[in-house]
Amino acid sequence: MGERGAVRLESLTRSYGRVVALDGVDLEVRAGELLTLVGPSGSGKSTILRLVAGLDRPDGGRILVDGQDVARIPPHRRAVAMVFQDYALYPHLTVLANLTFGLRVRRVRRQEAERRARAAADRLGIGELLDRYPDQTSGGQRQRVALARALLREPTVYLLDEPLASLDAPLRFATRAELITLHRELGTTTVHVTHDQAEAMTLGDRVAVLDRGRVRQVGPPQQVYDEPADVFVAGFLGSPPMNLVPGGGVLGGADDVTVGVRPEDLALDPDGPVGAAVEAVEALGSETILLTRCPDGTRLTVRTGPRPGVRPGDEVRLRADPGRLHRFDTASGRRLR
Numbered sequence: 001m002g003e004r005g006a007v008r009l010e011s012l013t014r015s016y017g018r019v020v021a022l023d024g025v026d027l028e029v030r031a032g033e034l035l036t037l038v039g040p041s042g043s044g045k046s047t048i049l050r051l052v053a054g055l056d057r058p059d060g061g062r063i064l065v066d067g068q069d070v071a072r073i074p075p076h077r078r079a080v081a082m083v084f085q086d087y088a089l090y091p092h093l094t095v096l097a098n099l100t101f102g103l104r105v106r107r108v109r110r111q112e113a114e115r116r117a118r119a120a121a122d123r124l125g126i127g128e129l130l131d132r133y134p135d136q137t138s139g140g141q142r143q144r145v146a147l148a149r150a151l152l153r154e155p156t157v158y159l160l161d162e163p164l165a166s167l168d169a170p171l172r173f174a175t176r177a178e179l180i181t182l183h184r185e186l187g188t189t190t191v192h193v194t195h196d197q198a199e200a201m202t203l204g205d206r207v208a209v210l211d212r213g214r215v216r217q218v219g220p221p222q223q224v225y226d227e228p229a230d231v232f233v234a235g236f237l238g239s240p241p242m243n244l245v246p247g248g249g250v251l252g253g254a255d256d257v258t259v260g261v262r263p264e265d266l267a268l269d270p271d272g273p274v275g276a277a278v279e280a281v282e283a284l285g286s287e288t289i290l291l292t293r294c295p296d297g298t299r300l301t302v303r304t305g306p307r308p309g310v311r312p313g314d315e316v317r318l319r320a321d322p323g324r325l326h327r328f329d330t331a332s333g334r335r336l337r
C-alpha cells in the first residue's frame, strides 16, 4: 500500500481575482509519507488541498498522482479523501448514516456498508455514537467521525485541513498521537495542514513551509528548524520565534548580514558578553520566556528554565551559543551557511 499515493505538484498557480493564492508551487509528496504543510494564514495551504482533491482547478501547472495527471478526473473519482477543519458532516444524518453515505453512493450494499462503518467507528473509538446526530456529539467526537468517514473511502491520499484546530489542548495532544499511529498502521500518503507549531514539528516525516503561495523550504522538521533556508522560515518555525538582528549588532556580524539566534540558544550567564534589561517575564511552568532589551535597542527573547529568579527591570548578561548562530544575507534573506 505504501508504494502508492505519490503526489507531485508542478508550477501550480491559482489566483482569485487579484489575489494570488498560489504563485508557482512545486512540491513532491512521497508515497506513504506524512507531509505537514505550514504557513501563515492566507499562504495557500487550503488552496493546495482543494486543488489536489479536485474541488477547485488550477490556473496553471500540473498535479500528478502516481505519475498520472489528474486534471480531467472529477473529485469523486480521485482516490483522495479530505477532512475539513469544520468536519463538513451532514447535520440531518446520524453518525452511522454519515459514515455509510459515501459507501452507499458507491453502491456498496447496506449490510456491508454498515459493517465497514462500525469497524471504522470502533477503530476511532466512536462506536457508541452511531445513532446520534452530529450536533449531539462533542468537537473531538465529530472530528473522529470525519476521520472515520475519510478512512472508509480507502483513499491513496489523505488531505487533512487542520483537523485538530478546534480541539482543546489535551484532546489535541492525544489525537495528534493517534493520528501518528494511524498513519504508521495504514502507511497511506497524508498531507496535513496545520497552524500549530507542535504539530508542524512532531507530526510529519517532512514539513513544507509556505509563504504567499510559494514553498520556501521542505525537509525533515528538525532539519528545517536547525537550518532554516531563509529569514522567513527562521521566523516562522519555532515559538517564540528566532531573534533576528540585522547587521548582527550585539551578536556580532557584518553590515549586510542578519544574524539569528533561537531563544533557547541564549543563556543567562553572569560573564556573558551581552548586557540586557529584562522587560517582561513569562513563566510557563516548565520554562520561562524573558523579553529583554539591549542598550542599543535590540530586543532579544530568551528561553530559560523554570524559576530563573529574574524580574522585570533586572539587568542580565547573556551568552549566545556560538555554534547555534544563523546568518542570512540581509538583502535576499537567504541563509549563508
Ligand SMILES: Nc1ncnc2c1ncn2[C@@H]1O[C@H](COP(=O)(O)OP(=O)(O)OP(=O)(O)O)[C@@H](O)[C@H]1O
Residues within 6 Å of the ligand: 016, 019, 020, 021, 039, 040, 041, 042, 043, 044, 045, 046, 047, 048
Ligand atoms: N474562493 C476564494 N475566493 C477568493 N479568494 C480566495 C478564495 N479561496 C482562497 N482565497 C484567497 O487565497 C489566499 C489563500 O487562501 P488559503 O485558504 O489557501 O490560505 P490558507 O493558507 O489555507 O489560510 P488559513 O490558514 O487562514 O486557512 C487567501 O488570500 C484567500 O483569501
